[in-house]
Amino acid sequence: MKLRSIEMVLPDAADAADFLVNVWKTNLAAVQNNTHYIRGSGAFPYLVALEEGDSKYVRSVTFVCDNDELSALKDRVTQSGFPCRPEVCTDLGGGEGIVVELPEGELLRFLVNTEEAQTIDDDDLPVKLTHVVFNATDAERTADIVEEVLNFRVSDRTKGMVFVRCNDSHHSTAFARAGFSSLNHIAFEMKDTDAVMRGVGRLRDHERTPAWGPGRHGPGDNVFAYYIAPFGAVVEFSTAVEKVPEDYKVGAPEDWTWPENRIDQWGMSDKDFAGLKVAEETFRFHRTWQPEPLN
Structure with a gap:
């Protein structure tokens, strides 16, 4: 899948x-x-x-x-x-x-x-979406549900998120412990780290600075740079999300801690917490159809 x-x-x-x-x-x-x-x-x-x-x-x-x-x-x-x-x-x-x-x-x-x-053939285009992350009122319960019903698998838990995969990529989605339900962000998979950094440069040409990044995450080990798009959503340049085996040991929050004043492996970026929180609440889910039997 x-x-x-x-x-x-x-x-x-x-x-x-x-x-x-x-x-x-x-x-x-x-x-x-x-x-x-x-x-x-x-x-x-x-x-x-x-x-x-x-x-x-x-x-x-x-x-x-x-x-x-x-x-x-x-x-x-x-x-x-x-x-x-x-x-x-x-x-x-x-x-x-x-x-x-x-x-x-x-x-x-x-x-x-x-x-x-x-x-x-264009190294500056994203290859695909690497993950779409959701905010959740109860991230643990939602993760349990997608394991039981969708056959997804939890990869890691941090203080802020539960990371979930549907194949060998560390996470195709995650559920943030936000206290509300909405779209958290959309992550575009770039060819490599250079493509991410060229993307940061392009956004700088348009006088846009990252809301968080560039940096390297702990869970998933991917390079990232987040922006708040003018239409309200949070979008991410990402690359090199870790591939994990079936027997990957699920990490716990205590496995993912950083030194004081650091929020990723590199420790070089700031984060616009207030701006991101507003953007992460912008897109909720809305069902426009009526349920029907599947068989």
Whole structure:
């Protein structure tokens, strides 16, 4: 299973797309059904869908899987009793599968038979999304649920987050111990550290400074630089997220501590805690469909 994309609704979607394409540096894959589709250099048809709407919310986060994974997932989701429905995808790339609403409102979509795109040879484009992180009222309970129902696995726990994976990448998502439910941030996987730093340089050319970073995380060991996008979401340049084996030892908060006044491995960056908190509350989840039986 792989994380593919996030689908968002917001006013002024064209302006948000302009930022991602011309400042952040992605490619515009298509505009259809009042939605701008933003892609990277990899084979996924898009990474971010920006749909024009009157308010800001996340309509889904999409994973692609195989037929066996989807069949087993349908059984577990049905047994859970969570709101869900069959899905025939009308977004770029098509496919079919299911969408499920978790108890705190997170809307996750799982698709098979999706189309891929021709890859692009450009080292400054993001390759894919490496993770989409959520805020949670109860991060531990939510992590337990995604382990039991979605067959994801917890990789690490820190004082601030529970990190969860759906393949051998250390985390495809995480749940922040925030006290509320919303989108925390979207992380774009860059080719390497140089690509991250060139991204920081491009944002500097547009008089934008990181809200946190550059730095290197503990859990996942990835290089990062976070920004608050003009459309309100937190977006991250990231690279080299750790690959972990099946028997990876789950870390505890005491395993991830830093010397005083440091907040990452390098200890060279500041963090705009207040600005990030506001941005992390901007995009909530909103279900616009009615539940239907999966079988």
